[in-house]
Amino acid sequence: MTQEIDQTSKLKVAVVGGGIAGATAALHLAEIGVHVDLIEKNNSLVSGPPICHLHAGGNLYREISVEQCINLLTQSIESVRLYPHTLNRRPTLIVVPHSDGGDPLSLIPRLEQIRAVYQSLVDADQGNEVLGAPEDYFKLYHREQLQALKDKQQNTHPVDYDDWLIPFAQHVDLDNIKYPVVAVNEFGWSVFRIAASAMLVLEKMPNCNLKTNTRLSAMNWDGKQWSLQLDNEGLITHRDYDYVINACGFETGFVDDLANAPRKRMVEFKAAYVTKWGQNKQLWPEVIFHGPRGTENGMAQLTPYTNSVFQLHGMTPNITLFDGGLVSNNEESSQPQLPTRLKNKIMAGWSDSVRIERSEKAIEHMSRFVPSYENAKEFGTPLYGAQQIPGHDETLRAADVSFAAQHYARIEVVKGSSALEAVRKISAKWQLSDRLTNSIEVTHPNAVALMQEEVVTRAKQLAKERGYPQELAEVYGY
Template sequence: MSDKSVAIIGGGVAGATVAMHLAELGVDVTLIEKGTSLVSGPPICHLHAGGNLYREISTEQCIELLEQSIETARLFPHTFNHRPTVIAIPLEDPGSPDQLVPRLDQVKSAYHNLVSVDPRNEVLGSVADYYRLYTKQELLELEGCEQKASPLSFDDWMIPFANKVNLDKLKYPVVAVQEPGWSVFRVGATAMLSLERMANCTLCLESEVVDMYKSDNAWHIQFNADGELKSVEADFLINASGYKTGSIDDMVQQPRERLVEFKAAYVTRWTENQYQWPEVIFHGERGTPNGMAQLTPYSDNTFQLHGMTKDITLFEGGLVSSTSETSQPSLPNHLTSKLEQGWESDVMEKRTRGAIDFVARLLPSFTQANCAGTPLFGAQQIPGNDDTLRAADVSFAGDGYARLEIVKGSSALEGAKAIVNEWKLVDDLESYNSRSIEEIHPQTLSLKAGDIEQKAMQTAVERQYPASLAQYFGSQA
């Protein structure tokens, strides 16, 4: 057990992951979250192992995301949907499929090296089958094939793509890669169930921080909960407030440059669908009318859609920056109202229908899909001023103050480890750094898949989303 205490503000994927990690190490943790449950915020639907969705980021960021994703998969084994991702480039896009291959080979090589060091890292499927290229002729040969009830091979998963996508509108080859789905609801359920087991973690839900200061080498945090003002003291303070991180920076007078971007993904149901789909990415230039389109499958013919245009996932005025006066970027009122009060029904229907039609340009029968509920939405922080940054975790400022600044959820565990080392939260750092994820997290990894799924479905329904978003989807060998 540790004699250190840590207060964490914010129970999103970053704060919840760090709370789990520190509590498993015996640190006295207080997690303060204003919501009724853990892990909400920007829509998460895949792991980003290898960064294959992003043409604009460096290979170094891709490999960093791969390493972080593998660690995340080992910590959250019951949160993944095992299906591949297909990446296709439309004819109108200026990119070339051939440009994807060298980076895929580098990521595959990095994956091979990680598995060579520790076989437990082979969580994305066989290294040898990390990705496969499909010519148009190979896809035409899959037309008319019947898909297995439990698709396993790339060919099994490519059958719906070959049968339903307009193959004449694509460049070749098309890529199929082992990029699994990730259930934000099962991540939250894992965190809730894990933290509730550990006596050294105090979980304060429906609690909003109003003030904090440092005195006598301790942080004093005041928050409203259950209609009364409460307080907690801690040796260290972690700001995991997501897009509101800058407001806490302002409170403690630790300025930081950052961006905030509002995003939304749309929940649809395609009842006529007869297939189990992979995730499908149609590349495009971000922010243009031909931006990237993304189709993410879930159980019960539920699909989550992204369209990287300003009429769908992106919003006019949705990317804002901090100023010299405040570390908290300020979103326009019409977006702030969505975050605080929810969506207007007509806007929800219009944008969801727009997302459906956007995907249907290349997948014509998807016009049969309909809106299945409130969009998954939130605001994402990006430290610094580079809006293409995808791999980031933590920064330190002042005495015993840290900001979790993850852009992708898979970076959270890396941030937790950096905090342990920076603040020396365990007596023997050498031993800590040599221990496996499984050795450090016995409580979390003893959770049962069925219990996690049940808790996740309950949370999804409470948030007025289809339970299918929380259910397992896919198949494993």
């Protein structure tokens, strides 16, 4: 393998940023035989904004187009095939409470379209069947069906939608919601197992150089190559590259400024809260209670992990959303400027008082729909960070890549599942290799050869190093 890679390509590519976009880009390029340097300011990869959900169909977002939903479905399937040990296979429930003005029946036509596309993808390639059988992609539950589940006992290992919905039927205020409730195979996605998978592969690849604890401080195009000035904890070096990929997430605009490649974008700061519901002994699905964003009735999201640990989102100004948390760039810079207090959270972490206060508000918000959740407790550091949104449409969720300047591209994902499609487009446009195939597995033999045990072990180590409960790294679900 080493000999084959060394003889494949003499091109050198710099990937700036080691979040899910940059790590996936470096992994793909290394797998197809390109020499790549991955430049990351932190000491490990994929440590950015909270990832908890695959978004295989975009069903959390009522406001986005069907086209975006289908793009997210396709991208998610490819991402699962690239990172096969990163899913938490449990369904998601889409619930419309009476406090929301929506109609759950309006969700069904879009779900039918997504299911039909999923069926066509599976028909074209059986390897795409990563979300269960297409005919089981979603199921509707009416009040009487949930009422009947209240008297059931959940299996130790849930086997179908009915099993997964038992705790929901027993603990949710069924008078407080509209019907039907939608159960859909939108699976969970472990950010720690994604990080572990990428690092395990890249550390072994002879044509990939991981430059962690390193910042890009200047760059210049001489007409043939990019010269990058790199700062590794005070040690300044210069390196020449044939191509540069900007995968800096919410800091993409800083590199755009260095490259003199202006771009309109927004940045949004978000947080999710880690809680433990000690009285719970059941296995829950993920549950999304819809609500108008930015109001006291904003969406509430319950994401389950092992050992009764749950992650909470609450789309209210006092929980997941922040005053000044959504900002646009100006004509002077491509980098939107978050308020100083939010920058400090990203760089230095949270004070105990703010962490506890917002976590308790998230618990209170969830207990409006699941009354017994009021007994849950704050359980550690929130998952937080900022995401970029290309352009000025804050509802955009499916985005991938844009090209600018000479041999310079930006990976501009809003959802992590878009990263692989982005780098594949870059590889094709720049003709970086003639070894491309349509098969994820053939193109990425090292990634798909990983074993679940080694991924989980490394993921738990990363969670511990970053100050998070190890439950967030463990496998949950089917």
